[in-house]
Amino acid sequence: QQPVQSPQAVILREGEDAVINCSSSKALYSVHWYRQKHGEAPIFLMILLKGGEQKGHDKISASFNEKKQQSSLYLTASQLSYSGTYFCGTEGMNTGFQKLVFGTGTRLLVSP
Amino acid sequence: DTGVSQDPRHKITKRGQNVTFRCDPISEHNRLYWYRQTLGQGPEFLTYFQNEAQLEKSRLLSDRFSAERPKGSFSTLEIQRTEQGDSAMYLCASSSMDTYEQYFGPGTRLTVT
Numbered sequence: 001q002q003p004v005q006s007p008q009a010v011i012l013r014e015g016e017d018a019v020i021n022c023s024s025s026k027a028l029y030s031v032h033w034y035r036q037k038h039g040e041a042p043i044f045l046m047i048l049l050k051g052g053e054q055k056g057h058d059k060i061s062a063s064f065n066e067k068k069q070q071s072s073l074y075l076t077a078s079q080l081s082y083s084g085t086y087f088c089g090t091e092g093m094n095t096g097f098q099k100l101v102f103g104t105g106t107r108l109l110v111s112p
Numbered sequence: 113d114t115g116v117s118q119d120p121r122h123k124i125t126k127r128g129q130n131v132t133f134r135c136d137p138i139s140e141h142n143r144l145y146w147y148r149q150t151l152g153q154g155p156e157f158l159t160y161f162q163n164e165a166q167l168e169k170s171r172l173l174s175d176r177f178s179a180e181r182p183k184g185s186f187s188t189l190e191i192q193r194t195e196q197g198d199s200a201m202y203l204c205a206s207s208s209m210d211t212y213e214q215y216f217g218p219g220t221r222l223t224v225t
Contacts (some may be wrong), residue, residue, distance in 0.1 A: 002154075030212060041116075041203060041216040042155065049212070087154045089214075097143065098212055099168065102154030 001025050003090045005103040012078050012110045020073040020106045022088030031064050031071040032089040032100060035082075042087060045073070050093075078110045114138075116217035118204050124223045125194055132190045133220045137206030144187050145214060146179055147203040148172070155203055155216075161187060194224045 003024040010018050022031060030049045034042035046057070048064035048071060056062065059076040075082055085107050089100030117136045125131050137144050142163050147155035158177070160168045163184040173179075176194075181187040191198055201221050205214040 032212070032214065034216075041218045044213050044215060047212050089154075097160055097162065097167065098145075098207060098214060099157055099160060100155075100214065101157070105152070105154050 002101055003088055003103040005086075005088060005106045007106060008104070009107040010109070012082075012108065014080060014110055014112055015077050016110075018075045018078060018108060020075070020086050020088075020108075022071045022073075022090070022103050024069040024090050026069065026090075027093045028064075028066065028069050028090050029093050029095070030091040030098070031062075032091070032098075033062055033071075033073050034087045034089065035084045036087060037084040045086075075108070078108075080110050080112065083108055083110045116204055116206055116215055118202075118217040118220050120220055121218060122221045122223075124225065127196060127224055128193055130190065130192045131194060131222065132188055133202055133204075133222075135187045135189070135204030135206075135217060136185070137187070137204070138208075138215060141206035141208045141215075142184065143207045143209065143214075144181060145205045145207075146187070146189050147205065147216075149201045149203055149219070150199075158189075191222075194222075196224050198222060199224045 033045040036042040061074045064071045088103045144161040146158040149155045161181040176192045179189045201219045203219045204217045207214045
């Protein structure tokens with residue numbers, strides 16, 4: 001089943017924060033986050049593995065709650081370049097490889 | 113490291129024609145994936161190669177679709193007797209056995225008229 005992302009869309013002013021959530025009904029091994037700009041390929045942001053770790057670089061971080069099968073992406077002090085559609089890709093248990101099922105997407109627009 | 117490349121970037125074809133797309137993964141990556149993405153949706157998994165072996169194929173992939181990775185390097189995706197419903201962006205991604213990150217190519221946008 002496709003993971004569900006929320007919200008579907010967010011509009012921010014530059015410098016504001018945002019949280020994007022990804023929920024799955026299946027047990028997960030990993031969650032991958034990507035950002036995609038219109039007409040371009042998805043760009044890898046980060047991966048979280050089973051174990052509930054939190055990761056981050058620069059002003060983007062993420063967490064993975066394996067008990068709830070949920071991941072959240074945190075965007076702090078947003079920049080114009082953060083605009084795009086964010087997808088989570090989930091990997092189930094025992095797939096043997098990173099067969100990702102992507103979420104419904106969250107459109108983020110950062111305005112000046 | 114030149115990243116994942118795909119060719120062509122755009123393809124317009126008439127219904128019923130055959131098309132073939134090529135993907136060149138990052139050179140040291142032995143895992144290769146094909147995805148399809150339609151407007152407003154996330155990528156959908158189509159098939160997976162580990163080296164030259166095609167290890168999984170989605171039920172989305174009808175028998176009109178075939179993919180190869182003959183020497184474990186580049187891969188081709190062929191669609192026979194194209195239909196309008198095949199219009200989409202076809203994305204290729206690669207990863208290594210040591211890490212989990214999948215890196216995507218720029219995609220081939222297919223339009224079937």
